Amino acid sequence: MSREERQPGSAPSVFDDMYPYRGRFESYTTLPPTGRDRAEILHELRQIARSEDARWETGRISGSYYHGGKEHYAFLNEIFGLFSHVNLLQRDMCPSGTKFEAEVVSMTANMLHAEAVECSGPDDGVCGAITSGGSESIMLPMLAYREQARAVRGITAPEMVVPDTIHPAFEKGAYYFGIRLVRVPVGADFLADVEAMRAAITPDTIALAGSAANYPHGLIDPLARLSEVALAHGIGMHVDACLGGFLLPWIEKLGYDVPPFDFRLPGVTSMSCDTHKWGYGLKGASVVLYRRKTLRRWQYFSTTSWPGGLYASPTMAGSRSGGITASTWASLVAHGEEGYLDTTRRIMRAADTIKTGVARITELRMAGNPTFCIAILSDVVDI
């Protein structure tokens, strides 16, 4: 029911604005008997896209849209078109997918200091895969930790210890894979409470996790201390850098104080880093990274006993469009270090302006000590 249709006196609903096209454009519950004119479809969808763009183009939307500029997206859409029909599952048909994926993983891993990982054998060294987004880059390591812990430590009732501020994708992964997620309340500083997390570890704990930065407050957990705890207990540690992965390396290079959050921490065994956020890639791509190949292999699936032949896929999806991988590669290469430094400089300028402004308003305060993403609180006004 639209806002206009709501009965006088009835309470507003969060769903009121969800169906603005009802009545404005034809709704389909069955296939149209004959195909519609393509120009007409394009005209209709252009109107819809334009009205939705107008909303975030006000600049008053926080999160969800990580804008790299209209020209940049037009460029990515052109690249996408070259490979949109390509099926990445069939690598023999599209070796370009192998090139793009390997290079995106490598560029991301090196941005996150893969060189800090000592390599003494062929299984050492940061490796990874392209996934469909941050959630998958979080859930695949959960599966890998579970499977490895079952095989190596005989754990059949796996648990993961995380701060309460961790992204819901961890809860989703726990639901999908039968892992008990132990959510530990954060401290008064809004950061992961390391001692409380340490105390929550049991013989069934397969891994810890922390964020760089987290979505609720934009804060970076005390990951160096969590890394020590993970090492001391011989368990895995995932850093969720979905949000900060493509910003924090450049923020650090710009001279800001950024606590260590990546593979320079010896206990970090996996990371998630979204190209479709501050990598300015098209939606539908993220990178999952592992410290060692021996951990990554647990996320793989293959079967040799199918009448259809040999089947193997590295991530959750079966068929995937080559357009996403190609356009993600193009986004990274088109920006280069200088491009990312430039956009990050502008983001930090805005963040600094917001922080200074909030500090001047006595009714407001910030959650913790934010870097690029700022949560504004108040004990006085309804925020």
Ligand SMILES: Cc1ncc(COP(=O)(O)O)c(C=O)c1O
């Ligand atoms: C910190 C963090 N982790 C994970 C995710 C999940 O990413 P996605 O929505 O791409 O699955 C998000 C999304 O905003 C996030 O901010």
